[in-house]
Amino acid sequence: MKKIQLFITITALAFVLSSCEYNVENEDVVIDPCETEVSYGNVIRPLIDSNCMPCHNGDGNTPFAPDLTNYNSVQGIASLIKDVTQSGRMPKNGSLTEVEKDAIKCWVDQGALNN
Ligand code: HEC
Structure with missing residues (x-):
């Protein structure tokens, strides 16, 4: 029983960490204001x-x-x-x-x- 709880905890933790990483990647998207030519x-x-x-x-x-x-x-x-x-x-x-x-x-x- 204890092993199953540990397994669930680790799986949940891994899921939380990976979703954090995903969010950080999303926030890293930078819109370059110089992408288009300024007249x-x-x-x-x-x-x-x-x-x-x-x-x-x-x-x-x-x-x-x-x-x-x-x-x-x-x-x-x-x-x-x-x-x-x-x-x-x-x-x-x-x-x-x-x-x-x-x-x-x-x-x-x-x-x-x-x-
Ligand atoms: C209310 C008056 C005023 C306005 C509005 C103004 N300036 Fe000036 N500007 C000055 C004066 C006076 C100087 C010279 C003295 C100084 O550098 O502070 C100057 C100096 C400068 C210099 C030379 C700086 C140097 O280090 O030699 C530049 C470049 C410049 N202005 C650009 C601009 C631009 C671009 C704008 C508009 C976005 C602008 N100024 C709006 C009054 C103005």
Whole structure:
């Protein structure tokens, strides 16, 4: 009788452990936000227009704020833009959602294309 109880306990324990492992594997599924290509024209440009102007409009009224009005000036400091938005230093006096931060990060990591 005791042997049967031990057998049942071990079987139950093995079942619990294996189902735990299964759950952990399920939680490990990570959705990569950079899986699809991020468009400069459709995503990044409008994002900069609504979050980085008027400070970065190149009129010289905001000292040391680099001009972000066109693709070439944005592309030239793309990795800096990624850094300051990831860290939350920019937009000054504002904030971006995680989705917006990811979009900038992915666009830069994908080569900051004029796409
Ligand atoms: C309220 C005004 C304001 C807004 C909005 C703003 N910035 Fe800035 N930004 C500044 C000023 C002022 C500086 C220069 C002084 C400093 O670095 O703090 C600056 C500097 C920067 C720099 C250069 C940082 C360096 O280390 O040289 C980058 C890149 C930048 N901003 C990107 C952005 C981006 C991208 C956005 C929009 C998501 C944004 N900023 C929104 C005012 C602003």
